[in-house]
Amino acid sequence: MHRKLGCWHRSADLAHDTFMRLLAREEAPSILEPRAFLTTVAQRVLANHWRRDKLEQAYLEALASRPPELVPSAEERAILLETLQEISELLDGLPVAVKRAFLMAQLEGMSQTEIAAALKISVTTVKRHLVRAGTQCYFAMAVA
Template identity: 35%
Template sequence: MSGQSASSLSELYRGHHGWLFGWLRKKLGCPDNAADMAHDTFVKLLGLDVLPTLQEPRAYLLVAANRLLINQYHRRRVEEETLRSMVVLLDHQVQQGPEQIIAVRQLLGKVLLLLLEELEEKPRKAFLMARVDGCSYADIARHLQVSESSVKQYLAKSLAHCHARLFDALPEGLSDD
């Protein structure tokens, strides 16, 4: 971001962050989630090469924040669907003998590792630290030197990736899509 855009973003932040946080707090009902989303909105703007000249800065911020909320909603839906799918797989294992259960779990573990290799480094590390090592979001954030919000996004991205790859690979008729 150029010096001019950075100073414009700084002015935008000082002038509208409190308002955006208040709007998000009313919409989300949670001050912590609202703070994360307000932060993520400005981080998204920071990633722009050039900040456009804004006639209506609050409208622009609302659109940016709403897009992030929609993306978060979609990620959560994919994560929930993935978890439901895993429950179905595990429920079917109950009817099998111990050897089949062990074989299925080993196969799932190998498939998961292969799918995770397709991810970027930070989402992969975050997923493994959370699911294998049992680390908290705060611990993962410190280790990866990112925010807890980024850790949540990495985990959602990892689950969404695995879900998409698994269901794309299923023969027709086996998926619920």
């Protein structure tokens, strides 16, 4: 991980996350190739790290465009980033258009008609996208 990240501290944190992910499992997996298995889990943790960094960077850029008096406190930013990460994980695996429609509706408060116009799709397709994203979130939360 250090070769990919270039930082001993971050790579140690991600190695810790990798082992915590394995220890948190309900039942121990039967592992035929422990090194390959650990490498796969570590790569997934690293991919999640990069996705989280990209999300955080986009959030910080959005904050930079706000007037100073509307910028949330450090604690509020941390909570918002954690919430955004949870939403991102819930929507993981959905097509981009479905995610965008869902986020436009939930975060920006856009109507289905406005979303359809912005994405250049029909209102019926927007409804399907919203149902699909909502269903994915509901069942993902029910499992957790």
